Amino acid sequence: MRTSTSPTIALPRKKNTVEIGFLANARRLRALVRVIQANTNTNYITHSEVIEHRAEHTRRWAHFRRSMLADDIRHAIRRQKRGEGGVLVATRGRAILGVAVLFYDLKHRYGIVEDIVVNTHHRGEGIGHRLMSAATDAMRDAGMENVVLESGIRNESAHDFFRRHGFREAAKMFLKRLDDRD
Ligand SMILES: CC(C)(COP(=O)(O)OP(=O)(O)OC[C@H]1O[C@@H](n2cnc3c(N)ncnc32)[C@H](O)[C@@H]1OP(=O)(O)O)[C@@H](O)C(=O)NCCC(=O)NCCS
Numbered sequence: 001m002r003t004s005t006s007p008t009i010a011l012p013r014k015k016n017t018v019e020i021g022f023l024a025n026a027r028r029l030r031a032l033v034r035v036i037q038a039n040t041n042t043n044y045i046t047h048s049e050v051i052e053h054r055a056e057h058t059r060r061w062a063h064f065r066r067s068m069l070a071d072d073i074r075h076a077i078r079r080q081k082r083g084e085g086g087v088l089v090a091t092r093g094r095a096i097l098g099v100a101v102l103f104y105d106l107k108h109r110y111g112i113v114e115d116i117v118v119n120t121h122h123r124g125e126g127i128g129h130r131l132m133s134a135a136t137d138a139m140r141d142a143g144m145e146n147v148v149l150e151s152g153i154r155n156e157s158a159h160d161f162f163r164r165h166g167f168r169e170a171a172k173m174f175l176k177r178l179d180d181r182d
Helices: 029-038 047-051 065-081 127-141 156-164
Strands: 018-023 055-057 085-092 095-105 110-118 146-148
Touching (some): 029 065, 065 085, 085 110, 085 127, 110 127
Antiparallel strands (some): 095 110
């Protein structure tokens, strides 16, 4: 995979500039999990979170979400070695300000932005924009033709952000718990 626009970086780098790059290894795994966990409220929950048990339902995270996130990130870092995705991070010095977890389906040539999260204290500074641009650049470089993502139905500010980045709604997803009786 070409990484000219988003090179793999070894942390830490320059102190005051925000750098975007792929994580090379899982050394900062706990910090990354914290960034995702601390900066996503329940509006972030989608059907995938529920069916894969990261959330109990669409308004409550599961207690063990943290360990599942760690597994997801480990898998994504391994995917990078196979050219099937990776974990983009926005860093300033040693601080991780944002993260985007990517997956590429090489057979069908589409990418998924599985997670994209910016620290609440640094939103509106263009970090999300830079992460999304680096994600789509990397996907194009890897030969992907489409990029998809899913977003919780109540996560309206994120929906606006995606629309501003050229995403259009393509489907509505419905979810029903099977212990509910009609
Ligand atoms: C969606 C998200 C990644 C965007 O990251 P960001 O770094 O705030 O994005 P940017 O700064 O590039 O752009 C945010 C836009 O909102 C504006 N904005 C201004 N103040 C803002 C603030 N305090 N918070 C968020 N956005 C703000 C920005 O000017 C910008 O507008 P523009 O696109 O018209 O220029 C971030 O809000 C986030 O982490 N949300 C929670 C997690 C989430 O829901 N992720 C997506 C779910 S799949």
